[in-house]
Amino acid sequence: MSIEIVPEWMVNLEKEDIIFMKKFILSSGSLKEVAKQYDVTYPTVRLDKLIQKIKLNEDNTNDSYIALIKRLVINEKIDFDTAKILISEYKNNKKES
The missing domain is CATH 1.10.10 (Arc Repressor Mutant, subunit A)
Structure with a gap:
């Protein structure tokens, strides 16, 4: 087996x-x-x-928003650079909260 x-x-x-x-x-x-x-x-x-x-899949996260952004890139709904900006801003806002 x-x-x-x-x-x-x-x-x-x-x-x-x-x-x-x-x-x-x-x-x-x-x-x-x-x-x-x-x-x-x-x-x-x-x-x-x-x-x-591959780079997107290496970032292991359980965050549903980040997972959504990754899926959008993988499905070519948004580009990689836009995804990096969105994720970075999201993480910065979470730190400030």
Whole structure:
């Protein structure tokens, strides 16, 4: 019997993110090779969104507001920089209360 443990930073990643990471690893980290597999140009293959999703998932919090902001970013409803500002302001306001 095997128990699957998913790291916290992977919990909210979409299936396509996991597939991309697998292709990236299997191509020895070559974005040019991944671009060939997706039949797109090299500059089109970007890790920015995946990196942002991973960074958001690393911040373990039980706060429902922060979790909501993270979900909005992951679902591309707001951008990463806006989320950082909202979370920072929220945390500052909580400290002042």
